[in-house]
Amino acid sequence: MSAPRRTLALAATLSAGALVLTACGGGGGAGSDGSVDLTMYYPVAVGGPLTDVVDDLIASCTEENEGISVEAVYSGTYADTMTKAQTASRSNQGPDLAVLLTTDLYTLMDGELIVPLSTLDDDLSWTEDRFYPAYLASGQAEDELWSLPFQRSTIVQYHNKDVFEEAGLDPEAPPTTWDELEEQAATIQDSGAAEYGLEIPSTQFGNWMFQAMAIQSGVEDTAGVDGIVDYLDAPGSVEALEWWRSMTESGIMPSGTTEWASTPEDFLQGRTGIMWHTTGNLTNVRSNADFDFGVSILPANTQPGSPTGGGNLYVFDRGDEETRAAAYTIARCLTEPERAAEWSMRSGYVATGPEAWETDTMVDYAEEFPQAAVARDQLEVAVGETTSHENGRVSQMINDTIAAVLTGQAEPEPALTQLQSDIDGVLAPYQGR
Structure with missing residues (x-):
């Protein structure tokens, strides 16, 4: 059974290269003052204090996108995070956005828990420049893009x-x-x-x-x-x-x-x-x-x-149109080249596309620490x-x-x-x- 195609009004427009909310309000995570409160689940499957890094990235994205707040919830391993996201979604308790394994895609689709990104953005061509094809492909099914590459490996x-x-x-x-x-x-x-x-x-x-x-x-x-x-x-x-x-x-x-x-x-x-x-x-x-x-x-x-391997950012099918648009805004913000470079350098995950590797900080990092480029180069023989x-x-x-x-x-x-x-x-x- 294919996940149903939902027709959602796009409550966001592209401006200066970033997606900015044009309207907020209503039910779900939207407040009466026009703000949108989101919950994001994310796992940690590697060593190191990555919760602080996630908090920093979220803070920079909410500062850049006034009117959106995000509660970033560390939810254990990938398996723990998937279980918690499924359980919470059944009672409409969230999350609005989650980092989950790319391999969870069909399970999320079959459960009708996520939305295809075409319902939030009528022009996804930007993703072809931002992400490596091998990473972008893992978010695609049934001629739709369902998630954005984030912590990839x-x-x-x-x-x-x-x-x-x-x-x-x-x-x-x-x-x-x-x-x-x-x-x-x-x-x-x-x-x-x-x-x-x-x-x-x-x-x-x-x-x-x-x-x-x-x-x-x-x-x-x-x-x-x-x-x-x-x-x-x-x-x-x-x-x-x-x-x-x-x-x-x-x-x-x-x-x-x-x-x-x-x-x-x-x-x-x-x-x-x-x-x-x-x-x-x-x-x-x-x-x-x-x-x-x-x-x-x-x-x-x-x-x-x-x-x-690794995880992508999924927008969950909950809340109103503004809530889903806000979740997409944050997902897109987290994958911007400078933030993808920062996440790669501070975590060890592979920067997810050529634009991130071309930033000054990533160029300097790869020159100083060439081991970081090995996984990127291995994408040529990866499936x-x-x-x-x-x-x-x-x-x-x-x-x-x-x-x-x-x-x-x-x-x-x-x-x-x-x-x-x-x-x-x-x-x-x-x-x-």
Whole structure:
């Protein structure tokens, strides 16, 4: 069932490059004095004190857009934020705006919780200049744009240069293939330079890491088509999970599952010489590492590649026209080039488009800290993150299967065959819609 198309009066006009409210009032979040009060939910999935950064960005946007106030509510992890947004929306308690995973798109559409941005702006051509195509595409479905890229990422490879030197490896030559990764990780462990050569987290976002390995093994259409996922039992997917488990069995990675949240801390403490993690942890690592470190694109099996990741800004279908227009105003403000650059530098997420990278501050930052440009450059070989109907359920099913294989409770091929069959059953009501 497609989300209904609503005809909303546009209560905003473009002026001097910014969207400014032309009328405020009525029900929802609009006050009798013409002001609009918004609630925005947002998660934090990386290290560092990002709530202060969000508060600063919101303050600058509300100062620029007089008459709009925003209560920015830190709502936990992405999963927590999605659950809270769904629950609150059922009782019409908000939010008006939220940062949620791009992979939540179909779930939000199916629940009729969000509005397509064409109902708020009759000319969205500006987005094509502001955002990289790979990031913009993740907000599109059914010929509509539903969200604006905000805290976006890819998976990147971090390596501890001091550990590399101690192990006798070239600190300026991180692994570029799976074979090199295994060899270097084994060398690190055998030398005693670190307890583990490599850590790839398998909890919380294990499905994201698995998609990266499947892409690198040549699997196509891992992003899904029209919210349907069908790559999980492909030969390249089986190869990817077999490879992942082989590294836990050989001891170059911790046995069993590896926690998403603890992996960066293990890297910072020198417990592992190499890690795969979101570029959103870049500022955390830079701020807290007491060693030189490098950042590189993920290694290739048959090809290089990474899924995109992170969250977009969604306008929720609540309140009156002015409330929704105000939420769109704030979303657009938060993605302006200077703010996208600031958010990238202070968080580690990838600045979401070329205009942000061309700002003076971002040019200087990338020159001083070239590691920041790695995720941007990897977009050339990146594909969209796996996005499906029933996203929370599907993601959990994938993560449970990964955990079962890595802990020795299941074998890769039959487990993935069963997983695809089970997901086919979950998504059957959405087929051919």
